[in-house]
Structure formats: structure tokens, C-alpha cells
Amino acid sequence: MTSRTGFFVLSGVLALVALICVGEGVQLIATGKPLGVGLGLCAFVIPVIGIWFLRQTVRFGRDSERLARELEAEGGLPVDELKRTDGGRIDRASADAVFARRKAEAEAAPGDWRVFFRLAVAYADAGDVPRARKTMQHAIRLHRTTGADATATGGTGTDRPARSNA
Incomplete structure (x- = not known):
């Protein structure tokens, strides 16, 4: 189903x-x-x-x-670069390596919804669905605040400063 x-x-x-x-x-x-x-x-x-x-x-x-x-x-969708077992399951070490890279990208660009979208996919690939959902929700919130402005002005959405939680 x-x-x-x-x-x-x-x-x-x-x-x-x-x-x-x-x-x-x-x-x-x-x-x-x-x-x-x-x-x-x-x-x-x-x-x-x-x-x-x-x-x-x-x-x-x-x-x-x-x-x-x-x-x-x-052209920014994450490419499936994960190694798989003979049975088709995702290799855990491969998922962890991709996850570490995606997490570093998100830490380097905290205001870019695109990196959080890719991080959410990495969480899902690693089997952490609750964190994948929370991260995707964060990407959606970022898109609402920065993506709409960037689309209207032709920018990428990453040229706005990240909001502080303080």
C-alpha cells in the first residue's frame, strides 16, 4: 500500500x-x-x-x-548517494556519513531552507523519522520567511541574515 x-x-x-x-x-x-x-x-x-x-x-x-x-x-534535490545492502537496505555507515555532511551544511547556513530540506532527507535516510519531520517543518518555516521574499526579488533566500532566538 x-x-x-x-x-x-x-x-x-x-x-x-x-x-x-x-x-x-x-x-x-x-x-x-x-x-x-x-x-x-x-x-x-x-x-x-x-x-x-x-x-x-x-x-x-x-x-x-x-x-x-x-x-x-x-537542481538542488539531494542525490541518492547511499550505499545499499544486497537486500536493498540503506547501509548505516553510508547514511551516517551523508548525515554528517548535511548537518555541517545546515550549521554553516542556518537561514537557508534548502540545506534544512536536505538535512531532513538525511535524517529520514538514517531512520530518525521524528527528527526528519521536525527538520522539514523548520525548512518550511524558513521558506515562508525567506523563500517568498527571495522568489519575488530573484534572490536565493540566503542573503537575508538569520533571525536570532535571543
Whole structure:
């Protein structure tokens, strides 16, 4: 099952669960008992949380794909230079070497979303998906603050000074 197919299947399941929760919530509120009304109102919160999570996931996927298309147009997508085992798995030492190089690039250019995009890919290749996601989110934030200005002016987005957290 591809990621996209899995996403649509889980989205459908979420919609079904949301409908069931709302239906059960209405029935609980209709009892008129304080506990039933309280549980019924809580049943309305579950679909809201699920829909919010789904929205965030769709937004993240859309934004990261947009960055990938932009990098591809610039010729800056990371090249797959990883060594693989006979079974097709990524060689850990190879992934660590690429990761170290990408991390050094990100430290050298902390305001460039492109290096953080490539670092996120390196994290994913190394098997650290939570850090890959956080790093991609950072790249998306950097693109929003520097990429839009650079696109409008024809610059690269790296000529702006990095913002200080102090």
C-alpha cells in the first residue's frame, strides 16, 4: 500500500469515526442526564481533534512537496548517494556519513531552507523519522520567511541574515 493510498484509507476511517462519535454524542445528550450530556459534549471534541490532525498532516505534505518541486526546479534535490545492502537496505555507515555532511551544511547556513530540506532527507535516510519531520517543518518555516521574499526579488533566500532566538 502506498503512502497516499494509506492516507486516503485512514482519512475515510477518520470520517466514519467522526460520524459515529457525533451520532453517539447526540444520543447521549438526548438522554438529558448530566453525565450523558457531559459525555455527549466530549464526543463532539474527538472529531474536531481528528480533523485538526488531518489538516496539519495534509498541510505538511503539501508544503514539503512544494519545497521539493522548487528544489528540483533549481537542481538542488539531494542525490541518492547511499550505499545499499544486497537486500536493498540503506547501509548505516553510508547514511551516517551523508548525515554528517548535511548537518555541517545546515550549521554553516542556518537561514537557508534548502540545506534544512536536505538535512531532513538525511535524517529520514538514517531512520530518525521524528527528527526528519521536525527538520522539514523548520525548512518550511524558513521558506515562508525567506523563500517568498527571495522568489519575488530573484534572490536565493540566503542573503537575508538569520533571525536570532535571543
